[in-house]
Amino acid sequence: MASLRISGVVPESIVDGKGIRYVIFTQGCPHHCPGCHNPQTHDFEGGYLVDTDGLLKELRQNPLLKGVTFSGGEPFCQPAPLAELARKIHESGLDVTVYTGYTYEQLLEQHNPDTDALLQQADVLIDGRYEQDKRDLTLHFRGSSNQRVIDLNRTRAEGRVVVEQLDEE
Structure with missing residues (x-):
């Protein structure tokens, strides 16, 4: 058992990654992006x-879930417990999406074993600070x-950043 400081959870969401997702909102964020959607975190x-x-x-009780999303706050401020939780989520047959205000490259440059472990367990990374002047509701x-939606499984396999091409209009 590990402790995690959270702001809350949303048991079923369709806006925080593909499919029906259980969303964990971590507490604590160093970015303070102007216009942030979750300033209470x-x-x-x-x-x-x-x-x-x-x-x-709790999340294993919902057979409709496709995966779990770690949002925030900044999940990479608590990478060790999230990496362990993500490993157990994968054992349950679910995928893991992680939001971060850091870029993928910034996370790699940290050379932090806990950050690396969370990146290794993530299937999708949505990276980059929210920039109000680049807001786009589509x-x-x-x-x-x-912000990018990075397919980390393909990124690891291909040795280059693979950004998902979503059908956007």
């Missing part, structure tokens, strides 16, 4: 502590055009 002392086993037990799963 910025305070590192806010939210509440949960044990990851309890979250896992985009799937993100708020501004600078």
Whole structure:
């Protein structure tokens, strides 16, 4: 069992990644992007502590889920418990999407074993800070055009960043 500081959860979402998803909103974010959709998640002392086993037990009860999304806040401020939770989520047959205000390249440059472990467990990474002047409501799963939806499984296999091409109008 690991502890995780969260702002809350959404048991079923269709806007935070592909398919029906269980969304965990982590608490604490260093980015403070102007116009952030979740400003209540910025305070590192806010939210509440949960044990990851309890979250896992809850999400396993929904047979409709395709996967789990870690949002925020900034999930990479708590990479160790999230990496372990993601590993168990995969054992349950679900995929993992992670939102981050960092770019993929910035995360790799950290050379942090816990960050690397979470990246290894993530199937999709939606990266980049929210930029209010690049806001685009037609985009799937993100708020501004600078953010990327990265297929991390293909990225690892091909040795280059593979950005998903979503059918957007």
